[in-house]
Amino acid sequence: MFEIKNLSVNYGGIEAVRDISLSVPEGSIVTLIGANGAGKSTTLRTIAGLVKPRSGRIEFMGEDITGKDPAYIVGKGITLVPEGRRIFPDLTVLENLKIGAYLRSDSIDDDIEWVYSLFPRLKERSWQYGGTLSGGEQQMLAVGRALMSKPRLMMMDEPSLGLAPLVVRDIFSIIRKINDEGVTILLIEQNANMALQTADTGYVMETGRITLSGKGSDLITDEGVRKAYLGG
Ligand code: ATP
Numbered sequence: 001m002f003e004i005k006n007l008s009v010n011y012g013g014i015e016a017v018r019d020i021s022l023s024v025p026e027g028s029i030v031t032l033i034g035a036n037g038a039g040k041s042t043t044l045r046t047i048a049g050l051v052k053p054r055s056g057r058i059e060f061m062g063e064d065i066t067g068k069d070p071a072y073i074v075g076k077g078i079t080l081v082p083e084g085r086r087i088f089p090d091l092t093v094l095e096n097l098k099i100g101a102y103l104r105s106d107s108i109d110d111d112i113e114w115v116y117s118l119f120p121r122l123k124e125r126s127w128q129y130g131g132t133l134s135g136g137e138q139q140m141l142a143v144g145r146a147l148m149s150k151p152r153l154m155m156m157d158e159p160s161l162g163l164a165p166l167v168v169r170d171i172f173s174i175i176r177k178i179n180d181e182g183v184t185i186l187l188i189e190q191n192a193n194m195a196l197q198t199a200d201t202g203y204v205m206e207t208g209r210i211t212l213s214g215k216g217s218d219l220i221t222d223e224g225v226r227k228a229y230l231g232g
Pocket of ligand 1: 011014015016034035036037038039040041042043190
């Protein structure tokens with residue numbers, strides 16, 4: 001469904017991503033794990049069209065989307081939930097959700113109800129300002145807003161960042177539920193344990209390169225992965 005082939009990305013003289021290849025089958029959850037600065041966010045930002053690659057190819061549903069504009073890529077069905085959530089603090093929950101549908105011209109009422117059914121907490125708080133929500137609620141709103149574009153592929157940048165363990169568990173169970181409803185997921189995480197438990201396939205990234213890949217359940221028992229990312 002989605003494929004990256006030999007992608008390299010530079011920021012000036014810095015090689016942030018070096019010749020990586022990966023694939024995301026339709027209906028799966030794929031995770032990219034790795035330490036700070038490994039190039040995970042750069043990979044997602046490049047797919048979303050926010051950064052232009054130096055070389056390589058990005059294919060979605062058989063189409064070459066390398067270097068296309070962000071709006072074109074959202075229109076194709078790829079959305080990014082950015083790190084740090086970046087919701088609009090001075091808009092209400094409902095207004096934030098409506099902004100997620102800005103490229104659509106069809107009716108969005110059913111999708112708002114869909115998002116509210118996934119996140120009843122957001123329904124209760126639809127008139128609350130985004131900036132006054134808790135960290136976990138803001139993450140839910142960021143995911144809900146991304147779903148309003150009706151994505152086929154949802155990319156998530158560190159959904160667990162800064163959240164308490166119980167809230168992290170909630171977020172990951174919602175990720176599974178969204179996936180069960182047909183949305184393919186590519187997520188990057190420093191919380192390798194939760195990510196590998198949830199994902200069908202995992203890729204390990206180190207200093208711009210993919211050094212290991214396999215089934216999530218296999219990587220979680222891999223000695224090297226345990227030592228480097230799971231605390232032993
Ligand atoms: P983290 O988990 O800390 O977000 P990451 O794996 O997502 O790390 P990236 O944010 O992709 O890593 O960063 C990869 C490399 O590219 C780092 O060396 C970083 O300093 C550099 N980098 C990222 N964004 C820029 C930028 N806008 N300009 C210059 N260098 C950048």
